[in-house]
Amino acid sequence: MNRSDHERLTDELIGEATLSLLKDNGPISMKLLLERLQQMLSIERDGQRRNVLSQIILEISNDGKGGARRNTKSEQQEWDTDGRHSSSNVYPLFGNSPQANRNKH
Template identity: 50%
Template sequence: MYRSDEERLTDIIMGDAILQLLKKSGPLSPRALLDKLRGMASIERDPPRQQALSRAMSEVMNHIETPQSSGVAIKNTDNVTHIFRNRDGSGNGTKH
């Protein structure tokens, strides 16, 4: 459930940006999404949509700036991404 119409519009705009990236078959990453949102914001004239674009960009920037757990993502030939994370690095309790 949405707390406000503004949040709903923000989600709609972010979804639209993601769909546009998917249609172009380009990379789908936080940075690509941010670039797409910036492009959309540069041509948007409707004030509520401009504010929603600003909120969407802030959400993506917060995600980019938040340190993610260290790990490596590898995409295989079937376009499946495998993510390998460094859990705690101690090796204790690992049974191989």
């Protein structure tokens, strides 16, 4: 699975978990999202989806505990290399590739 396929699957799985929380008409929080992802992992049979779910859970868990984060200093510097984002404090949550620049000028 290449990087873009991995990113798409990551987005899809996070979306599925978020939508299921919304359908329950309950609150949305990182804790509840993490719990839903863990529930999804416990019943998932597809190996590729299980691997990505495990990675998402690890990243979310570590993010809240000051552990390893996907947006390390070097990734933020890479994000800033095109010069258009260097004045912004907004960085992608998952992945390190900047999305297409959408100027608001």
